[in-house]
Amino acid sequence: MTVTINHYMIVSLLLFSIGFFGVLARRNFLTILMSIELMLNAVNLNLVAFSRRLSDLTGQVFSVFVITIAAGEAAIGLALTISLFRQRKTLNVEEADTMRG
Amino acid sequence: MAGALLTGTAGWLFVVFAGLALAAAIAVVVAKNPVHSALYLLLSFVLVACIFILQQAEFVGAVQMLVYAGGIMVLFLFVVMLVNPRTVRTDKTFQHQWDVALLLFPILLIPFVYVLWTDKLPDLPVNPAAFQTVRGKLAGNTEAVAWSLFRDYLLPFEIASVFLLVALIGAVVLGKRSLEKMD
Numbered sequence: 001m002t003v004t005i006n007h008y009m010i011v012s013l014l015l016f017s018i019g020f021f022g023v024l025a026r027r028n029f030l031t032i033l034m035s036i037e038l039m040l041n042a043v044n045l046n047l048v049a050f051s052r053r054l055s056d057l058t059g060q061v062f063s064v065f066v067i068t069i070a071a072g073e074a075a076i077g078l079a080l081t082i083s084l085f086r087q088r089k090t091l092n093v094e095e096a097d098t099m100r101g
Numbered sequence: 102m103a104g105a106l107l108t109g110t111a112g113w114l115f116v117v118f119a120g121l122a123l124a125a126a127i128a129v130v131v132a133k134n135p136v137h138s139a140l141y142l143l144l145s146f147v148l149v150a151c152i153f154i155l156q157q158a159e160f161v162g163a164v165q166m167l168v169y170a171g172g173i174m175v176l177f178l179f180v181v182m183l184v185n186p187r188t189v190r191t192d193k194t195f196q197h198q199w200d201v202a203l204l205l206f207p208i209l210l211i212p213f214v215y216v217l218w219t220d221k222l223p224d225l226p227v228n229p230a231a232f233q234t235v236r237g238k239l240a241g242n243t244e245a246v247a248w249s250l251f252r253d254y255l256l257p258f259e260i261a262s263v264f265l266l267v268a269l270i271g272a273v274v275l276g277k278r279s280l281e282k283m284d
Contacts, residue, residue, distance in 0.1 A: 001116060003108070003115050007106075015122065021130060021203065025198070026196070030184075031138050034138055035129070041146065045152065045153075058249070060242075067161075071268075075176065075269070075271075076275065081180055082184065
């Protein structure tokens with residue numbers, strides 16, 4: 001089986017789309033965060049594939065930065081989850097729809 | 102074929118890993134229980150790390166395993182235990198506009214398909230030695246990434262460290278109880 005850059009892009013696209021659908025459609029705040037991680041993972045897949053295709057290391061270095069940002073984003077998002085749960089006793093994003101308090 | 106990234110057994114392994122990773126990703130989005138979602142997400146991360154290692158990006162694969170599968174997943178499972186998913190209503194998994202979302206997200210396909218059809222990449226042969234050599238000498242992938250990271254991308258590296266500090270402080274401030282209750 002010969003795998004070209006197009007195969008990588010199709011897999012990455014599907015992974016990103018699944019994550020995007022999760023962000024749009026799920027109610028649970030935790031699952032929305034997990035879907036964002038899926039999307040970042042899809043981007044990493046593409047970066048590393050293009051790094052190999054173009055024989056350039058930059059893509060791999062960039063994906064290390066993306067993983068760093070994902071770690072920070074997960075920490076902040078989970079802190080927000082705990083804060084939301086403490087105030088509302090729910091993780092449903094449709095119930096947390098007021099700006100105040 | 103000039104643009105082939107993987108051939109032979111490696112290509113078939115890619116198909117297996119990618120298919121399983123996509124199945125795990127669908128399970129993440131569909132699963133009702135957040136604990137199941139987290140475990141499927143872990144599976145997806147590990148499979149994507151396998152794909153990275155398959156294409157000789159060993160350092161990124163290792164970082165993916167350590168940071169995602171090790172760090173972020175523990176964080177997720179920890180929070181799931183803290184908020185106790187039994188108290189969260191699970192009768193309706195999706196928002197009421199989920200069908201609109203399902204209709205809208207193929208719009209993402211348009212730019213991707215455009216890029217796929219108008220492939221203007223240079224037709225170079227893939228050269229794996231390019232990310233295993235340091236100053237003309239063959240070294241490991243980790244060493245090559247380190248040279249690139251600490252020489253060409255030193256400023257972004259330092260900015261990332263400041264970003265992590267900001268995230269650390271932000272998480273502590275958001276996560277602690279309100280000041281009035283602490284007094």
